[in-house]
Amino acid sequence: MRFFGKTNIQFIKIRRLAYAFSLTLITISIVSLILHGGPRYNIDFTGGTLIQLKFENPVKIKDIRTALTASGFKDAEIKHFGKPNEVVVRVGLGKSKQELSTEIESIIKKAIPTNPFIVDRVEKVGPKIGHELILDAIKAIFWSMVLILLYVMWRFEFKYSVGAIAALMHDVTITLGVFSVFNIEISSPIIAALLTIVGYSLNDTIVVYDRIRENLKLLKKGSTELADTVNRSINETLSRTVITSGTTLIVVIVLYFFGGEVLRNFAFALIIGIAVGTYSSIFIASPILVDWEWKAHREHRLKAKAKA
Amino acid sequence: MKKNTRNRFFLIFVVLLIAGYFLYPTVKWSMMSDTEKEQLKLENQKAYYALKSKTINLGLDLQGGMHVILEVDVKELLQRLATNKDETFFQALDETEKEVERNDEDFLATFVKVLEKKGTNITRYYYGIDRRTQNEVLKYLRKQINESVDRALEILRNRVDEFGVSEPIIQKQGDRRIIVELAGVTNPTRVRNLIGRTALLEFKLLEDNVVTSKVAERINQFIQSKISPSDTAATSEDTTKAKGKEEAQSLDQMFGSDTTVAKQGVTAKKDSLAHLFEPGLFYLNPRDKQTFLVPVDKQNKFRRILELPQVKRIIAEEAPGAEFLWGSKPVYGGKYIPLYLVRKNVELSGNTIKDAYPQRSTDPSSYGQYEVSLTLNDAGARTFARVTGANIGKRLAIVLDNKVFLAPTIQVKINSGRARITGLDNIEEAQDLSIVLKAGALPAPVKIIGETTVGPSLGRDSIIAGTYSAILGLLLVIIFMAFYYKLSGLIADLALILNIVFIMAIMAYFHATLTLPGIAGIILTIGMAVDANVLIFERIREELEKGKTVRAAIDVGYGKAFITIVDANVTTFIAGLVLYTYGSGPIQGFALTLMIGILSSLFTAIVVTRAIFDYFLETRTIKKLSI
Numbered sequence: 001m002r003f004f005g006k007t008n009i010q011f012i013k014i015r016r017l018a019y020a021f022s023l024t025l026i027t028i029s030i031v032s033l034i035l036h037g038g039p040r041y042n043i044d045f046t047g048g049t050l051i052q053l054k055f056e057n058p059v060k061i062k063d064i065r066t067a068l069t070a071s072g073f074k075d076a077e078i079k080h081f082g083k084p085n086e087v088v089v090r091v092g093l094g095k096s097k098q099e100l101s102t103e104i105e106s107i108i109k110k111a112i113p114t115n116p117f118i119v120d121r122v123e124k125v126g127p128k129i130g131h132e133l134i135l136d137a138i139k140a141i142f143w144s145m146v147l148i149l150l151y152v153m154w155r156f157e158f159k160y161s162v163g164a165i166a167a168l169m170h171d172v173t174i175t176l177g178v179f180s181v182f183n184i185e186i187s188s189p190i191i192a193a194l195l196t197i198v199g200y201s202l203n204d205t206i207v208v209y210d211r212i213r214e215n216l217k218l219l220k221k222g223s224t225e226l227a228d229t230v231n232r233s234i235n236e237t238l239s240r241t242v243i244t245s246g247t248t249l250i251v252v253i254v255l256y257f258f259g260g261e262v263l264r265n266f267a268f269a270l271i272i273g274i275a276v277g278t279y280s281s282i283f284i285a286s287p288i289l290v291d292w293e294w295k296a297h298r299e300h301r302l303k304a305k306a307k308a
Numbered sequence: 309m310k311k312n313t314r315n316r317f318f319l320i321f322v323v324l325l326i327a328g329y330f331l332y333p334t335v336k337w338s339m340m341s342d343t344e345k346e347q348l349k350l351e352n353q354k355a356y357y358a359l360k361s362k363t364i365n366l367g368l369d370l371q372g373g374m375h376v377i378l379e380v381d382v383k384e385l386l387q388r389l390a391t392n393k394d395e396t397f398f399q400a401l402d403e404t405e406k407e408v409e410r411n412d413e414d415f416l417a418t419f420v421k422v423l424e425k426k427g428t429n430i431t432r433y434y435y436g437i438d439r440r441t442q443n444e445v446l447k448y449l450r451k452q453i454n455e456s457v458d459r460a461l462e463i464l465r466n467r468v469d470e471f472g473v474s475e476p477i478i479q480k481q482g483d484r485r486i487i488v489e490l491a492g493v494t495n496p497t498r499v500r501n502l503i504g505r506t507a508l509l510e511f512k513l514l515e516d517n518v519v520t521s522k523v524a525e526r527i528n529q530f531i532q533s534k535i536s537p538s539d540t541a542a543t544s545e546d547t548t549k550a551k552g553k554e555e556a557q558s559l560d561q562m563f564g565s566d567t568t569v570a571k572q573g574v575t576a577k578k579d580s581l582a583h584l585f586e587p588g589l590f591y592l593n594p595r596d597k598q599t600f601l602v603p604v605d606k607q608n609k610f611r612r613i614l615e616l617p618q619v620k621r622i623i624a625e626e627a628p629g630a631e632f633l634w635g636s637k638p639v640y641g642g643k644y645i646p647l648y649l650v651r652k653n654v655e656l657s658g659n660t661i662k663d664a665y666p667q668r669s670t671d672p673s674s675y676g677q678y679e680v681s682l683t684l685n686d687a688g689a690r691t692f693a694r695v696t697g698a699n700i701g702k703r704l705a706i707v708l709d710n711k712v713f714l715a716p717t718i719q720v721k722i723n724s725g726r727a728r729i730t731g732l733d734n735i736e737e738a739q740d741l742s743i744v745l746k747a748g749a750l751p752a753p754v755k756i757i758g759e760t761t762v763g764p765s766l767g768r769d770s771i772i773a774g775t776y777s778a779i780l781g782l783l784l785v786i787i788f789m790a791f792y793y794k795l796s797g798l799i800a801d802l803a804l805i806l807n808i809v810f811i812m813a814i815m816a817y818f819h820a821t822l823t824l825p826g827i828a829g830i831i832l833t834i835g836m837a838v839d840a841n842v843l844i845f846e847r848i849r850e851e852l853e854k855g856k857t858v859r860a861a862i863d864v865g866y867g868k869a870f871i872t873i874v875d876a877n878v879t880t881f882i883a884g885l886v887l888y889t890y891g892s893g894p895i896q897g898f899a900l901t902l903m904i905g906i907l908s909s910l911f912t913a914i915v916v917t918r919a920i921f922d923y924f925l926e927t928r929t930i931k932k933l934s935i
Contacts, residue, residue: 123759124756136890140887140891143886144883148879148882155875188891191895192895203839204876206872210872243792243842243846246788247838250784250785251782251831251834254781254831255777255828258776259774259777260824263773263828266828
């Protein structure tokens with residue numbers, strides 16, 4: 001069985017289209033992030049208390065909200081968590097009283113005595129911890145990008161890493177943008193997903209680069225050959241790129257639907273990231289390599305002309 | 309079979325054996341029922357823990373439990389250690405607290421700076437024989453802070469051990485934090501109290517009733533003078549008078565005698581705290597004329613009033629060596645909370661407690677309740693005898709964490725060195741109190757600055773969801789590979805299954821922790837592991853199309869793909885490494901399975917499938933490759 005025979009899609013020729021499309025997506029992402037005042041952090045980073053309750057019967061959010069507001073928790077965020085009898089209550093920092101979770105539990109128990117519940121999960125994040133987590137996340141994203149790019153530069157040449165950097169920033173920005181547009185919270189696992197996407201996207205890009213390097217070795221040095229070679233390389237690896245991303249997407253989609261509510265946003269981040277990452281490996285990383293090389297080459301030729 | 313191939317199969321076989329050996333404990337463990345596990349633990353504890361340490365450890369998010377991050381309250385510690393505390397000192401402490409919360413710098417260093425800004429030196433408050441210069445004082449304080457963390461660690465460990473959770477983890481993190489991790493906790497509130505309680509037990513004497521009555525009278529006058537009239541003065545007077553009478557009547561019913569009620573006032577003095585003052589803020593217990601009773605809903609207001617300088621002056625004048633301490637529980641049907649005027653001098657402290665155990669109430673008057681029986685050490689017993697002997701007829705307050713638990717009257721001199729703390733509502737309260745009293749008081753309070761608690765039901769659901777997704781994902785990928793690459797696909801599928809076995813085996817060997825994101829990591833690895841094989845197979849297809857023989861195509865395919873496979877997987881591995889370094893518990897679980905999965909998949913994709921291909925090549929003549 002074959003999905004792709006010998007293809008000859010003109011990736012390099014249509015690269016302007018791809019750039020335009022990507023720039024649109026990136027612009028939407030950045031605009032959305034600005035409008036929302038940055039990514040929407042959950043209590044992992046902002047600090048606060050979160051309680052997940054499982055009631056015996058479906059429960060109305062209104063009832064819980066009234067009870068909490070009456071006791072002074074005006075800004076509590078209350079949502080259903082996957083099922084109508086599961087609820088997540090979130091309270092920000094502010095009241096520095098220690099046992100918010102116990103207090104909230106007893107308030108709800110008193111307000112809705114006919115519908116007993118168990119506490120599935122409690123998360124309490126003090127301001128210091130939240131602050132540290134943000135720093136850790138930034139350090140993690142920074143270091144992973146740096147290390148990976150150093151690796152690319154070591155295995156290939158500098159010009160290859162330009163395309164890689166571009167693809168990376170492209171992937172991270174758009175994934176964050178999608179989360180912003182859909183107003184989904186960024187939690188620690190989402191950062192983990194982002195880092196995984198960083199690594200995985202490079203995965204794809206390197207496979208193409210590898211093929212480009214291999215094919216270039218068989219040619220003489222000439223700039224017009226570059227575009228054809230790169231194009232051919234992308235086409236040759238197309239089958240592999242799509243299939244691998246396909247299999248990974250299959251498992252992540254399964255995770256999205258069957259992995260439980262806790263992992264749902266995590267799986268969503270991976271789905272977006274893999275899709276965007278594959279797209280960027282094919283349509284962004286290699287074309288930028290070509291453009292960069294041409295630009296550098298053109299300058300070189302102009303300088304040579306000037307000297308002559 | 310060629311030598312190379314035979315070696316490869318031998319290697320695979322050995323690895324499989326080792327994997328089986330590593331996994332056996334986990335399999336055995338998961339098949340044991342809970343009662344069987346309990347039995348083993350009782351009969352042969354060593355074997356129990358040995359077996360458990362070879363299994364895959366389930367993370368808190370899968371088995372349920374609590375993960376708590378504690379920090380020693382340095383502000384409180386500095387306050388306790390200081391002498392000559394004045395207004396500047398307290399202000400500086402508060403300011404330091406606010407600033408440290410904002411920029412997370414070292415508390416002590418910031419405190420020194422704040423004090424300097426106010427024109428004082430820190431040596432003023434911590435002067436001592438060896439502590440004259442600022443450096444000496446700072447060294448001393450640092451030592452105290454570090455030691456308090458270590459002592460808190462010990463005490464918490466004792467408390468948790470007594471509580472009886474299996475395999476608790478209590479560790480120091482950095483130099484000011486303590487991590488407590490308890491698996492399988494079903495009552496997190498109880499654990500929070502157990503951990504967070506300072507458990508400072510002190511025995512103090514109550515101020516006598518003459519002094520207490522005088523103080524009550526003066527405070528009453530003060531409140532009266534502050535109550536401002538409302539617009540509906542006339543009517544409110546009537547209603548409050550009536551109300552006052554009503555209340556007097558109800559109190560009469562309760563106490564059966566006269567009560568001293570804060571009466572309705574008349575003057576119109578208005579100030580910003582006017583809202584605090586109202587009638588009925590407190591009563592003097594008519595039974596003993598020694599305890600204040602404050603209605604529960606007025607507690608906050610009265611608390612504020614007690615902080616006012618005028619009231620503090622009253623206390624300073626009438627009862628100079630005493631202070632107000634609240635009772636620990638509401639009384640009289642939960643309507644009133646008691647307030648005691650207690651002498652500051654500590655007659656006996658809790659560090660003399662040798663033993664403490666819970667028991668059912670031995671008093672017929674408190675039938676159905678529970679109590680804690682204390683045994684004091686020799687020094688404590690002597691002091692106790694002296695104090696009780698000298699104060700017969702007076703009331704001894706048992707103060708726990710600055711709240712008066714109860715204040716019984718000393719009937720007789722107690723030589724036995726034994727005492728009882730009565731009036732506990734249930735056995736858990738008695739048990740927990742015994743635990744903390746025995747383990748000792750924390751040198752400074754610990755704050756819970758972070759907590760993650762997962763209930764066992766969520767944990768079970770997560771395992772089911774995770775396992776289900778893994779199996780489903782695996783099946784889909786297997787079917788796809790079989791369809792797309794036919795027989796070769798099946799070979800890759802076999803490698804995939806071995807891959808999962810190897811991942812679990814490695815985790816078992818290291819007693820690594822499997823978390824829910826960790827399961828996600830394994831699922832992700834399933835999708836990514838085929839990558840290596842896809843690379844190889846696509847190459848082989850290409851070479852076959854170019855016209856190479858089957859054997860040559862396979863050789864070239866593996867050869868050329870190898871470098872690409874390594875390059876590509878290294879980047880994901882680096883991402884996993886960074887994640888492991890900076891991530892928290894569950895995330896580390898994800899990073900771990902990701903990294904192990906990558907390494908394992910490299911092995912299975914390259915060595916295992918190659919061996920199988922070679923086997924087929926050598927034992928049959930293959931003209932056409934099913935790929």
